[in-house]
Amino acid sequence: MVVTTRTLRTRARILDAALDLFEHQGYDATTVNQIAVAAGITPMTFFRHFPTKDAVLVTDPYDPLIADAVGAQPADLPPLERTRLGLLAALGDITPTEDTTARRRVALVAQSPSLRAAVSVGTDATQQAIADRLVADGADPLDAAIAAAACLAATTTALLAWGSAPSGVTLTDLVRRALAQLAPAGATP
Amino acid sequence: MVVTTRTLRTRARILDAALDLFEHQGYDATTVNQIAVAAGITPMTFFRHFPTKDAVLVTDPYDPLIADAVGAQPADLPPLERTRLGLLAALGDITPTEDTTARRRVALVAQSPSLRAAVSVGTDATQQAIADRLVADGADPLDAAIAAAACLAATTTALLAWGSAPSGVTLTDLVRRALAQLAPAGATP
DNA sequence: CACCGGATGTTAGCGACTAACATTTCATGG
DNA sequence: CCATGAAATGTTAGTCGCTAACATCCGGTG
Structure with a gap:
């Protein structure tokens, strides 16, 4: 159109x-x-x-950006760590314009299982994009898929939590916290 | 009925x-x-x-077993590690009776995005069950949700991969490999 | 003002799923 | 052996998401 x-x-x-x-x-x-x-x-x-x-509620225009950010990380890191750092680079400093409608949408998605299913379809595409990038650099396909799936699941969880978090909390904080949990043995980045 | x-x-x-x-x-x-x-x-x-x-293809009768297995892990571990070990305990030695129809179903699910969406609805329930258990033992709700989401995403990825893996590969192997990637810095269990 | 392309409406239809009610099947006990 | 009652199945009619083919309307351009 x-x-x-x-x-x-x-x-x-x-x-x-x-x-x-x-x-x-x-x-x-x-x-x-x-x-x-x-x-x-x-x-x-x-x-x-x-x-x-x-x-109306679910839109995912981020795939290529994220995949590129993952590809930009040092290729000698293990897939999980590479994906983690890539996601941090791509999303770590998002400031969603304090737009209220963004939060309204996320809050709605967090409430309805059928909507979360729709989100997972979009996530599938992103996961595929990341995994392809990792495999292109020599990673094992299964390891790549697992790394992408785990990191995206953590990120999505943070996003959904943001929908019903107190208004002071920023999305950036939550995403950083989510990915920190997947960091190798107590590293802060 | x-x-x-x-x-x-x-x-x-x-x-x-x-x-x-x-x-x-x-x-x-x-x-x-x-x-x-x-x-x-x-x-x-x-x-x-x-x-x-x-x-017909998607059924998830595992929620309570898995949540219990997670709860059975040492409560002083961080949420991610506790979830990981719980899943390993619950799924680490599954022998799906070498039943062919199980693989047929998984292979079909792996091919259709709409079916993967249905799976994610079931996974949501399991994730909630695990997170509730972790929170009941004092974990932070967000950390618990993230740990459950990441571990289940890795496990699901392994399951889907099993659907189109060579017939020698066992589901147990793939699940172990998936969760090993989430282990803290190079521990084998 | 006439024109033309893109936006909207109309109609008709498919497929998943549901509710209310009628009907058939089958395992009992007399 | 057959009657009986409950459970499984069928019938009908409908809602909702979604699509296709074709007609119509609106708005800016020349």
């Missing part, structure tokens, strides 16, 4: 309506039809802007 | 028909209707035996 003024306006209206409904009556209890009505459009139009219902 | 002779027969017929169809034409391309016809029943009856289409 080409991006025009109209496109952006409708997309924003859908997003607002969806977030409101999700927060008021829960994700599963909200129908695409209801969202469409609230946004003044047709269900069909909803799907022209978002491929699925959950895409 | 009460378990009678009939119940078991029908369930077995559904399972056979479903596995065959899934392997021949793929999971997503297979309809519950097709499964029902092949099993000589009605779609309605299918759902009386399996709550969802994916339940």
